[in-house]
Amino acid sequence: MDDFAVMWDWLGFAVRWLHVVTAIAWIGSSFYFIALDLGLTRRPGLPEGVHGEEWQVHGGGFYNIQKYLVAPPQLPEHLTWFKWESYATWLSGFALLAIIYYAGADLYLIDRNVLDVSAPVAILISLASIGLGWLLYDMLCKSRLGKNDTALMLVLYAILVAMSWGYTQLFTGRAAFLHLGAFTATIMTANVFLLIIPNQKIVVAELKAGRDPAPKLGAQAKQRSLHNNYLTLPVVFLMLSNHYPLAFGTKFNWVIAALIFIIGVLIRHYFNTVHARKGNPHWTWALSAILFVIIMWLSTVPAVLTGERQVSAAEERFLASTHFPAVRDTVMGRCAMCHAAEPGFAGVRAAPKDVVLDTDAAIAAHAREIYLQAGRSHAMPPGNVSAMTEEERRLLVTWFEEAR
Template sequence: MYDFAVVWEWLAFAVRWLHVITGIAWIGSSFYFVALDLGLRKVPGLPVGAHGEEWQVHGGGFYHIQKYLVAPERMPDHLVWFKWESYATWLSGFAMLAIVYYAGAEIFLIDPTVMPLSVPFAIMISMASLGVGWVLYDNLCKSRLAENPTSLMVLLFLILVVMAWGYTQVFSGRAALLHLGAFTATIMSANVFFVIMPNQRIVVADLKAGRTPDPKYGKIAKLRSTHNNYLTLPVIFLMLSNHYPLAFGTEYNWLIASLVFLMGVTIRHYFNTIHAGTGNPTWTWPATAALFVIIMWLSTIGGPTETNEDQALTRFQQQFASTEGFGDVADTVRGRCSMCHAREIYWPGLIHAPKSVYLETDQDIAARAREIYLQAGRSHAMPPGNVSGMEPVERQRIVDWYDAAVAG
C-alpha cells in the first residue's frame, strides 16, 4: 500500500516538471514576440501592408522578420500557430492543482481556522472562482473600457486585489496565493483560447476567401496580449510563493500579492520601453526595489495566518494516531523536527515554520503523516542535512508506522 504514496509523489513531480517546461515555452515565446513587436522598424521598401521589420542574429545565422499589421495580401503556404504552449501550461497547472490541492485538500487547501469547509465545497469554490474570474474579465474587455486601456488595467488590478483578499478569507494562506496565480493564469490562457486564436482564424479565413480582413480583430487580440504580458511575472511569483511562508503564511499575504502585481508592471514597463526604443525608464528599478522592501516589511507584521490550533482529530488523523508505533514516531518527530516546525521557532535564523508546517501536537503529526513518511521515512530530505541527527532506526519506525496505518 505504501507504493501508492510513492507513485503519487512521483506523479506530482512529473506534472510539476511538465508544467515548468510548458510554462517556459509559453512565457519565452510571449516575451520574445512582445520584444519583437516593440522593436519593429518602418523602413523604405516594405511590402504592401507590412507594418515594420527587424533583423536579428542567432544561432550562427541572420533572420529578417516582417510584420503585417492586419494580414499579407495572400495566405502563406506555411504558417506556424503559437497556441499549444498556452494550452499545455494551463492544463498541466490545473492537473497540479488537482493533485496537490484537491487530493490533499484537508492539508493544503482548507484551514479550519480561516473557514471550516468541507472538501467538496472547497473544491467547488476553487473551480467556480476560476471560471467566474474569466467571465468578469472578458465582459470588461468587451465593454467601453476597451477604448481606455489604462482605466481597464487599473480596474483589473483592483479586481485582483479584491480576489487576493477574498481567497485569504476562504482558503489556507498557501492555497490563497496559489489560487490567485491560477485565477490570473486562467485569464491569460483563456485570452489565447477564446479571443486571440479565434480572431486570427477569422483573419486567415478572410484571406482564403479573398476578403480584406477587418483590422479590429488584430486590435482586440493586441489588447489581450498586452494584458498577458504584464500579468506573467506576478503569476510566476504566486506559483513559487507556496515554497516561502513569509509570502503566504503572514497576516498581510493578500497585500503582498497585490504589490507583486505592481512590481510586474514596473519591470515589464522597463523592458517594453527599452525594446521599443522610446526611452530608458530607470525610475522603474528603485520603484520595484521600494515595493519589494515594503513586501519584506509586511511579511514581518503580525503572526502567521495559519495557526493550525489543536482541535479534535479528524477520522483520517485518528487512523494514524491510533496505529501502533505512533507514540514513538511522535516522540521522534517532536525531538528531531519541532525545533523548526513550531509555532514558536527555536532554530536560529527562522521566523516562521518552513511552509507553515507545524509538528508539535498529536494532531499536527497525524495530519502530516504522508509528508513525514515521504520526507523523513522513505527519503532523507528531512531534517535538512540531518542537522538534528535522526537515526536510521527512527526513519524505519516512521515507515513501519505509516505502512501499518495505511494497511489497516
C-alpha cells in the same frame, strides 16, 4: 509499503515538471514576440504591406524578420501558430491543482478556521471562482469600459485586489495564492483560446477568400495580448509562492499579493519601454524595490489565525496509533532541532519551509511529509546530520502506513 502514496507523490512531481517546462515555453515565446514587436523599425524600401523589420543574430546565424500588419500579398500555405504552449501550461497547471489541492483538500485547500466546508464544497468554490473570473473579465473587455484601456486596467486591478482578499476568506493562505494565480492564468489562456487564436483564424480565412478582415479583430487580440503581457510576472510569483510561507501565511497576505501585481506591471513596463527604444526607466526598479521592502515588512505582522487548528480525521488516526509515542520521540530527537519555532541547530534561524514539528498536532499534520522525506527516502534530515537510524526510519514507515 504504501505504493500508492509514493506513486501519487511522483505523479505530482512529474506534472509539476511538465507545468514548468510548458510555462517556460509559453512565457519565452510571449516575451520574445513582445520584444520583437516593440523593436521593429521602419526603413525605405520595405516590401508592400510590411509594417517594420528587425535584424537579429543568434546561434551563429542572422535573421531578418518582417511584420505585416494584415498579411503578405501571397499568404503562405504553412503558418506556425503559437498556441499549444499556452494550452499545455493551463492543462498541466489544472492537473497539478487537482492532484495536490483537490485530492488533498483537507490538508492543503481547506482551513476550517477560515471556512468550515467539506472537500467537495471547497472544490466547487474553487472551480466556480476560476470560471466566473474569466466570464467577468470577458464581459468588461467587451463593454464600453473596454474601449478605454487605462480605465479598464484600473477596474481589472481592483477586481484582482478583491480576489486577493476574497480567496484568503475561503482557503488556506497557500491555496489562496495558488488560486489567485490560477484565476489570472485562466484569463490569460482563455484570451488565447477563446479570442486571440479564433480572431486570427477568421483573419486568415478572410484573406484566403480575398476579403478584407474587420479591423476590430486585430484590435481585440492586441488588447488581450497586452493584458497577458502585464499579468505574466505576477502569475509566476504566485505559482512559486507556495515555497515561501512568509508570503502566503501572514496576516496581510492579500495585500502582499496586490502589491506583487504592481511590481509585475512595473517590471514589464521597464522592458517594454527599453525594447521599444523609448528610454530606460530605471525608476521602475527603484519603485519595485521599495514595494518589495514593504512586502517584507508586511510579512512580519503576526498571523491572523489564532488558536489551535482543528485536527482532521486522518490526523486523529496518526495521533491514536500505538506507534505515535515512539514516532514523537524520534521526530523530537531527530527533526525538531530545526523544525521548531526557535530552531536550536547552529545556522538555522527559522524552520525550513516554515514546517514546525514541536507539537503532537503538527507531527500528525505533516505525517505524509515525514513518511516520504524521512521514512521512505533519506532526504531528511539533510545529510543525516541528526544520525537517524534505519530502525527509526522503518518506524516512521510503519506508523504512516498502518494509520493511513
